[in-house]
Amino acid sequence: MSDDAIDYEAPLPPYRQIADAIIGGINRGELRPNRPIPSEATMIQRWGVARDTARRAVRYLRAQGYTYTVPQRGTYVADGSDNGVS
């Protein structure tokens, strides 16, 4: 997560900028498989965005297969195969 600033003038919407920052962290190995990504509250504070925006970023990451969410627990970096969490 190299940058902490959101560019509201950029073509890429804020939630995608955050998602890309997370993806960058995953690709650099800073965020490892089955480890939690920053919580919604952390994203809200770190990037100064609304909860909706943080949630959009999480939903996007999940839709792209980068992460998986465990209800009442957190969102974690996917490890390629299907997680076996019950």
Place this chain on the structure above:
Amino acid sequence: MSDDAIDYEAPLPPYRQIADAIIGGINRGELRPNRPIPSEATMIQRWGVARDTARRAVRYLRAQGYTYTVPQRGTYVADGSDNGVS
């Protein structure tokens, strides 16, 4: 009970990690039918968790059919072949 370390950032909540450790002990025969599993106080010491977490683990084991609890006495490994695993 091979492992006595709790991973608080794991997708599986602490009480489930403890429960799984107990189940492992049962399946390996270290904890035998009608013999007591570790007391709440022991779990607290061994895994360094709060009593609430230890109790959740016990409640889970009981709900899954692995153990039965005798009030003011302890929790014991259930006999019979039913593991409660569906």
Place this chain on the structure above:
DNA sequence: CATCATTTGTTCGTATGTATC
């Protein structure tokens, strides 16, 4: 008999996460 240690039962409060509206 009384005392003590052990163990589970119960209830209060605080905190962090996600889920939903």
Place this chain on the structure above:
DNA sequence: CGATACATACGAACAAATGAT
């Protein structure tokens, strides 16, 4: 952004029953 709900975890305190001394 707010408010609410739910699951989880930690901490503390007290109650009640059991078993050993």
